[in-house]
Amino acid sequence: MAFAAPKESYSGKVYEVSIGTDKTAVFGGENVLPFHSFEGSTPNRPLIAYEIQDVPPDDWVENVKKVYADVSKDPVTWAKYCQDTLKARAIALRLVGTHPDRENRSAEDAAKTVREVLDAISVPLIILGSNNAEKDASVLVAASGAAKGKNCIIGKAQEANYKTIAAAAMANNHKMAAMSELDINLSKQLNILITQMGFEKERLVTDPMCSALGYGLEYTYSVMERIRLAALTQNDATMQPPLLGDVGMYVWKLKETQASEADLPMWGALEQRGIAWETITAGALLVAGAELLIMRHPEAVRAVEKFIEELI
Amino acid sequence: MLIIGEKLSIIAKRVREAMMKKDKGPIQEIAVRQWKEGSGMIDANIGPAEDGGEDLMQWMVTTIQEVVPLPVCLDSTNFSAVEAGLKVHNNEWGRALMNSTSNDPERYPMIEIAAKYNARIIGLTVGKGGLPADAEERAGIAAEIMARAMEFGLPLEDLFLDPLVLQVSTSQDHANHVIKAVRMFQEMNDPPMKTVVGLSNISNGCPKALRPILNKHYFVLLKNAGLTSAIADAHEMAEAMQEKQVIDDVLSGKKIADEQKMKEILKTNDIIMNKTLYAHSYLEM
Numbered sequence: 001m002a003f004a005a006p007k008e009s010y011s012g013k014v015y016e017v018s019i020g021t022d023k024t025a026v027f028g029g030e031n032v033l034p035f036h037s038f039e040g041s042t043p044n045r046p047l048i049a050y051e052i053q054d055v056p057p058d059d060w061v062e063n064v065k066k067v068y069a070d071v072s073k074d075p076v077t078w079a080k081y082c083q084d085t086l087k088a089r090a091i092a093l094r095l096v097g098t099h100p101d102r103e104n105r106s107a108e109d110a111a112k113t114v115r116e117v118l119d120a121i122s123v124p125l126i127i128l129g130s131n132n133a134e135k136d137a138s139v140l141v142a143a144s145g146a147a148k149g150k151n152c153i154i155g156k157a158q159e160a161n162y163k164t165i166a167a168a169a170m171a172n173n174h175k176m177a178a179m180s181e182l183d184i185n186l187s188k189q190l191n192i193l194i195t196q197m198g199f200e201k202e203r204l205v206t207d208p209m210c211s212a213l214g215y216g217l218e219y220t221y222s223v224m225e226r227i228r229l230a231a232l233t234q235n236d237a238t239m240q241p242p243l244l245g246d247v248g249m250y251v252w253k254l255k256e257t258q259a260s261e262a263d264l265p266m267w268g269a270l271e272q273r274g275i276a277w278e279t280i281t282a283g284a285l286l287v288a289g290a291e292l293l294i295m296r297h298p299e300a301v302r303a304v305e306k307f308i309e310e311l312i
Numbered sequence: 313m314l315i316i317g318e319k320l321s322i323i324a325k326r327v328r329e330a331m332m333k334k335d336k337g338p339i340q341e342i343a344v345r346q347w348k349e350g351s352g353m354i355d356a357n358i359g360p361a362e363d364g365g366e367d368l369m370q371w372m373v374t375t376i377q378e379v380v381p382l383p384v385c386l387d388s389t390n391f392s393a394v395e396a397g398l399k400v401h402n403n404e405w406g407r408a409l410m411n412s413t414s415n416d417p418e419r420y421p422m423i424e425i426a427a428k429y430n431a432r433i434i435g436l437t438v439g440k441g442g443l444p445a446d447a448e449e450r451a452g453i454a455a456e457i458m459a460r461a462m463e464f465g466l467p468l469e470d471l472f473l474d475p476l477v478l479q480v481s482t483s484q485d486h487a488n489h490v491i492k493a494v495r496m497f498q499e500m501n502d503p504p505m506k507t508v509v510g511l512s513n514i515s516n517g518c519p520k521a522l523r524p525i526l527n528k529h530y531f532v533l534l535k536n537a538g539l540t541s542a543i544a545d546a547h548e549m550a551e552a553m554q555e556k557q558v559i560d561d562v563l564s565g566k567k568i569a570d571e572q573k574m575k576e577i578l579k580t581n582d583i584i585m586n587k588t589l590y591a592h593s594y595l596e597m
Contacts, residue, residue: 185481188591196596230589238597239589 007039008032012235014228014291015202016044017242019175020124021151025090027291028242033228034289035311045308046286048293048301049090049126050082051248054105054113055097061258063271064296075113076120083121086301092126092294093117094249098139099130107142114146126153126177126294128246133160144168153177155244156207159190166199177244179207182216184223188230191238204241205292212250213281220245221288228289245285248296251278279303286311314353314541315549316385316409317346318512320372321357331358334371340379347380349546353409354380356397357387365393373397377405385434385543387411391421398429407432411543412474413460415439415453423464432470434508435461437493443476447492450475454497454505472508472541473497480526480583480590481517487530487584494537509534511544514584519592528552529580532559 016029027047032040057065057072065072071081075093082088095110097103118125127143129136136156141164144154155177157165162178169176178194180187187208195201208223224243230236251257257274259267267273278300282293286308295301319342322328330338343354356372358365365388373384383406386397394410401408412434413422426433435457437450444450454473461471475493478486490509498504511534515526531542531552542549562568562577579595582588591597 183482185484185590185592188589189593192591192593192597196593226589234588236589238591 005038008036010040010232012232012237012240014231014242015204015240017175017203017205017291019090019126019151019153020122021149022122023124024151025124030291031232033232034287037312042312044291045312046291046293047090048088048282048295048304049092049124050086050088050298050301051092051094051294051296052078052082052117053094053096054110055103060296061252061274063257063274064252067298076116079117079121083123086298088123090124090126091117091121092128094128094130095139095143096130098135099132100135101132102130107138110139111142111146114143118147118150124152125150126155128155128177128294131156133158137161137164140165141168144172144174147174148172151175153205155179155205157190157194159186159193162190162194163197166194166197169203170197170199175203175205177205177207179209182209182211182219182223184208184226184230187223187227188236188238191241195238201237201241205244206239206241207244207246210246210250210281210285212247212254213277213284214256215250215254217281217284221284224285224288224290242291243285243289244292244294245282245290246294247278247282247285248294251281252296275299275303279307283307313535313539313549315351315546316353316355316508316541316543317343317349317351317546318355318357318510318543319346319545320355320376321387322359322361323357331368331372336375336378339372339375343376343380346546347382350550351382351546353383353385353406353541355385355387355411355543357411358390358393359388361388361390361393365390366396369393369397370400373400373408377402381405383408385409385411386431391425394422395425395429398425398431401431407470409434409472412436413457415456415460420460420464423460423466426470427464427466432472433461433466434472434474436474436476438476443478444489447475447489447496450489450493451496451500454493454500458500458505468501468505469503472506474508474510477509477511477513477530479516479518480514481592484583484590485586487514488586491533491537491584494534494539498538504538506540507538508541508543509539511542511549522592522595524548524551525576525580525595526584528555529559529577530584532556533581533584536560 013031014028018026025047026044029044030042071077097105098110129140153175154169156179180190211220227239230239257277282304354376386394408431410433413419414436437453475490480487494507514530515523568574583590
């Protein structure tokens with residue numbers, strides 16, 4: 001008798017989320033564990049968004065900075081470069097310059113940047129704050145208004161500021177990313193609180209908080225994996241929004257992506273090492289359940305796209 | 313089911329202050345209330361009690377037994393404090409229970425003390441290596457503790473196995489492991505081993521309004537699994553006994569008139585059995 005591979009069937013399904021208006025991007029929608037297409041349906045590839053920011057990336061490491069050296073002085077040129085030259089399917093604009101400890105740009109300035117970037121690109125935009133809960137509440141409200149009707153993802157809403165951000169995302173018809181701090185139960189709780197405000201769960205993206213290889217990746221991996229299992233095997237609607245892995249910013253601040261070959265010859269070539277670090281972190285999170293990644297280095301993005309191609 | 317009244321703990325501010333000032337009033341008031349509400353024993357938790365633990369435990373035991381005709385559960389990690397408590401414990405109303413030993417060799421002297429004073433003792437099924445992963449690991453540790461008890465000459469009837477209740481809000485899968493462990497422990501000896509849990513730890517970290525709901529439901533499930541004693545709030549457990557029939561009915565598929573209550577029971581059961589992921593607002597979903 002011929003061998004028949006055992007197949008799991010799942011009771012739940014991840015919500016399919018579509019972003020953008022001109023060239024849209026769709027992710028999620030599967031009713032199986034990541035890359036288990038042989039057991040059911042995986043209608044969409046995971047989506048990788050290129051990370052750019054509202055201020056020049058002076059704090060980025062040299063090996064990533066040099067890739068964008070000619071374009072990163074202003075976010076519009078940078079965004080166009082990602083779209084036109086790197087063929088980005090989506091762009092994530094981080095308004096890091098609004099952080100009170102950085103340039104402390106105003107919400108109005110941030111909104112202006114958002115408007116200019118949106119006017120210049122046709123791929124979908126993800127709009128991220130500076131991760132200062134208080135400042136983000138005002139910045140993301142302004143940014144959300146500036147992007148009205150453009151079907152962006154606004155984020156990240158956290159326990160301390162979700163009410164304001166969710167209200168703005170709802171009023172301007174955006175999707176929203178909600179982040180909790182590496183705790184599956186708190187992640188579920190935040191999604192419940194947000195939906196109790198009237199925000200539709202089908203418009204949410206869950207960020208369980210990223211961590212990089214060597215710096216707690218296994219925690220993010222485990223939380224993502226358990227969220228996916230709750231979504232699929234327990235049909236838990238609060239855990240069915242797609243998952244976000246905000247990979248680039250966590251990877252490119254590590255010693256492993258910064259220490260020179262002269263100092264640590266046994267670690268090998270710095271540039272390849274950094275790219276590999278971002279690739280492996282991103283790849284691991286895809287296997288754990290992430291449907292949306294935010295990344296920095298084009299080589300790493302290419303490697304992960306290839307990885308997806310082979311597994312999907 | 314033996315309820316060991318849990319309210320006399322150094323963790324509670326009012327109790328701690330009374331302990332420090334050796335003020336009998338609040339201690340006796342709480343002890344009497346726990347007794348009237350159905351406790352068969354009173355837990356005296358004095359914490360690590362590194363300084364003056366002996367005096368404090370003796371004071372607690374005599375203060376409690378002055379007004380309440382019950383045995384005391386001597387709850388401290390300090391061996392000599394527990395031993396001092398045993399010396400003054402009045403066995404007229406039952407023998408004392410020591411809290412606790414475990415499978416950590418540093419905790420074995422507690423078993424020797426129990427044997428020496430003809431006291432009973434709780435065996436917490438943890439080892440030196442951290443928390444047990446599941447029911448089977450708990451049973452394995454229980455067997456080790458039982459072997460130590462026999463070596464030290466403590467009758468197995470005097471050993472209460474504690475599977476270690478963890479918080480459902482952070483360690484959800486353990487809620488069901490503990491229920492399973494309570495069943496397994498009983499099969500490890502004839503007559504069945506006695507079992508005990510620190511019940512309210514299940515709802516530690518949960519919103520205040522949820523705590524009694526989780527505690528009572530968990531109590532019913534553990535009782536159905538054969539649990540013989542619980543360190544718990546006697547008042548809450550008396551309520552749980554009143555609600556037990558309703559909970560059992562709903563869990564066996566019967567419909568009850570109070571739909572709200574029925575939903576609460578079914579949702580809480582799904583949380584404890586790890587069928588739905590816990591969140592603080594699980595009842596509202």
